[in-house]
Amino acid sequence: MRKLFVYSLVTLIAAGGVLQSCKLKKAGHIAVDDDAAKQVYVAPGHYDEYYNFVSGGFSGQVSVYGIPSGRLLKVIPVFSQNGENGYGYDENTKPMLNTSFGFVPWDDSHHTQLSETDAMYDGRWLFINANNTPRIARIDLKNFQTAEIIELPNTAGNHASPFITCNTEYIVAGSRFSVPTDYQNGDVPIKDYKKDFHGTISYIKVDKKTGGLSLDFQLALPPYNYDLSHSGKNASADWSFFTCYNTEEAHTLLEVNASQHDKDYILAINWKKAAEHAAKGDFDWKPCKYAHNVMNEATEQATSEILNKVKVIDTKKYNDFLYLIPCPKSPHGVDVDPTGEYIVGNGKLSANLPVFSFSKIEKAIKNHKFAGKVDGINVIKYEDALHGEVQSPGLGSLHTEFDADGNAYTSFFISSEIVKWSLKDCKIEDRIPTYYSVGHLSVLGADTKKPYGKYMIAYNKITKDCFLPTGPELCQAAQLYDISGNKMKLLLEFPLVGEPHYASAIAADMLKPNMQYFTRLADNHNPYKISTAQQARMERHGNRVDVYMAAIRSRLVPDNIEGIKLGDEVYFHVTNIEQEWDIPHGFAVKGNNNAEILVMPGETRTLKWIPNRVGILPYYCTDFCSALHQEMQGYARVSPKGSNTPLKF
Ligand code: K7E
Ligand code: RUQ
Ligand code: CUA
Incomplete structure (x- = not known):
């Protein structure tokens, strides 16, 4: 999402008085229940119920949060x-x-x-x-x-x-x-x-x-622009669905030129059939x-x-495996419900929210009942594919998620809210504001055939007024809602790393990371591994210097190295010879244009260093590992090119 676009929409909406401000919330205008805190409080020493993996957007990473506490556990x-x-x-x-x-x-x-x-x-x-x-x-x-x-x-x-x-x-x-x-x-x-x-x-x-x-x-x-996709399940398991916008095929001024058609498309692909073509040599x-x-x-x-x-x-x-379904207007997300029967197309510029029926789509295909062809692809009639429309649910629908009880939850970016509605009759059941401008939302487990339900999380683009200000550049944030009852209930908001888009949560007891997977030295087949401090050494091959280093509380071995010359490439191969799973060591050298390395027990990591000045350059462990962590240090002596300082370690 472009920030300028976002802000202009917000200004627009705020001027219309649709958005409430977080200040109002602090004045009690949005109710956060007294026991909201109890529902999200995970006491020290206790674990969260879910791992939540959140995309980092422009950070390029994934961050892991505990739910319901919203605590950041790790950035991967x-x-x-x-x-x-x-x-x-x-x-x-x-x-x-x-x-x-x-x-x-x-x-x-x-x-x-x-x-x-x-x-x-x-x-x-x-x-x-x-x-x-x-x-x-x-x-x-x-x-x-x-x-x-x-x-x-x-x-x-x-x-x-x-x-x-x-x-x-x-x-x-x-x-x-x-x-x-x-x-x-x-x-x-x-x-x-x-x-x-x-x-x-x-x-x-x-x-x-x-x-x-x-x-x-x-x-x-x-x-076209293929924006988002979702795979079917159960009866629709062989299918994947894509939204297409810019079916106008514009290449400039898309905000106008790609918004001409009243309907764009959902592209339905039978991937099993496509794979058969691939296997047959087509x-x-x-x-x-x-x-x-x-x-x-x-x-x-x-x-x-x-x-x-x-x-x-x-x-x-070869086009006997793909079909276009008209979908109003510039659709963003397409989402298949847990039964695999309902397919929701989220038209960003559409007044109503269309819900398509997989069995109706199948029927139209079986009966060869098409509205015609576009770009050689059969187009199914809108009415023939439609299960129903949610009438005027909100403005700017982006994404829809589902619980296990036949309810759908749609995020509306422009009206900044989440709307709950029923898949069966497309009737609106509840709505709740987000602070502000929600993009994706996730109902925990919604892309399985049996969602966890219980919690829903909104991933918001704008957090103006929500937290202590940090200059003009503010964080993005998540809001956690309880959806176990008929009415959605806001519990918590917490800042995120980068710009979140989608996220996936899994019950904590499904994962067993940590100590059972730590590397045993015996299983480490890195060619630069050493197993004991006695094996630590330094080797020269032309202008390449290899330092085989051991790290163990509380020494780096070797801790004095000489004989490096300008023009050399130095490789520090650091093996952490600890055999206790939670004791990492770090390693960094003064003036190196690479970062540090972090070496977990049993692992070997290599840091490259091209020294560019003569002198004594210290190195040290960067991870506070014991009471004598500050003693985990060493000196590298760098001599001028052509000097005859011998290798010494
Ligand atoms: Cu809607 Cu990239 Cu999934 Cu973000 S996209 S919000
Ligand atoms: S040392 S525990 Cu730099 Cu004061 Cu960190
Ligand atoms: Cu090893 Cu600090």
Whole structure:
């Protein structure tokens, strides 16, 4: 969301008097129940009931919060370098940020998805997209670390991503920006948009055992903006649904030109049939370039590979598996309810909220009853697909979530509220304001076939007046609501890291991280590992100096090194030889242009240092690890180029 756009809308709405101010709340204008505090208070030493994984938006990371307390437990670095633990700075994890464009140290992440078995969370992996340089990451939930990142070719604006099918067979990803594909000459006039630009949807296979990602095939599509997606479940399990806006195919002044059509579309794709086409050979191998990066747990080193071709199915030739459903107007989210029957299209500029019926869509397809074709794709009649419309629910609908009892909850950005309505009859049941301008919301567990319900969280873009001011740049925030009763009830608001989009919560007892997964030295197959302080040493190979270092309370071994010269590249391979799971050591050198490293017990991490001045440069442990932490230090002597100071350690 562009901030300017946001603020102008807020000014507009505030002028209309629709928004209340947080100040009013403090004056008692919105009721926060007396026992709200009791409901969210998790006493010291007690654990939260849910882990909530929140996308970091322009921070590129994922942050983990406990629910209901709203306590920040951890930031998991994914697409951006993270000085706090050396991610993307140490030699081990740097390859994770490789792309076909080279090393890209930042991205914009929007949507989290938990792996599922039979449309229920299985607690194995978390997936998240990078919007800017199109990538998908897999985070391993046994150690809360980024395990794999795959780039997507032929794609720009990887926003409709990463939505998973209900047995995690595929991750589905659609391009927000249409562009010339990688196999075209991309140097074309932008005004030739309609002729030369394409949308792309990717199907990424997930290995059942390891979670390993591989790009199976892509669909070449008309140049719409594919904004968001959701997979079906139960009867609709073989389908994925995408919203398309800019079906006007505009390439400039989109705020006007892409808002012409009264209805855009939801694109329904039978992914099983598409996969059958791919398996039958109904595709062309197309040249392209994309990176695939994997963290190897045994060696604690990431490897990065650039791949150069992909299967592309031309949907002008093969289109018996995709259908367009008209949807008013510039839809953003598309959301499938827990039964798989209802599909909600959230038209940002639409007065009413349409709810489509999967069984009706199926019937229209079976009877070959279509309104015609657009760009070669069959269009189902709006009325033939429609279950019902929620009449005038609010302004600017973005996303809808569901509880286990047949209720839906829709976020309205412009009117800054969440509206609860009934799936059966599309009747509004309750509404509650958000402070302010909610984007995504999540009902815990809503993308499974049996949502947890109980809590709903709003992810708000604007927090003016809500917290102590921090200058003109304010945080984004979440608000937690109790939805166990008929009326929604606000319990808590808490600030977030980066701009949150989607989030996924899982019951805490589904995950068992921590000590049972800490690395035993014996399982560490890093080539630079040492197992005892006696093995610590220093080696020179040309202008490369390798320092094999041990860290243990409360020493760094070796702690005096000499013989380094200007022009050398120094690699500190630090092994934490502690065997107690919660004692990390850090390591940093004065003046190094890489960050520190954080080394967990049993691990080896490598920090590269190119000294650029002569002198004594101290190094030390950066993580307060014992009463003698301040004694965990050392000196490196750097001599001029060509000097004959011998190696000494
Ligand atoms: Cu609505 Cu990127 Cu999911 Cu944000 S998107 S709000
Ligand atoms: S030392 S416990 Cu820098 Cu005072 Cu931290
Ligand atoms: Cu080791 Cu501080």
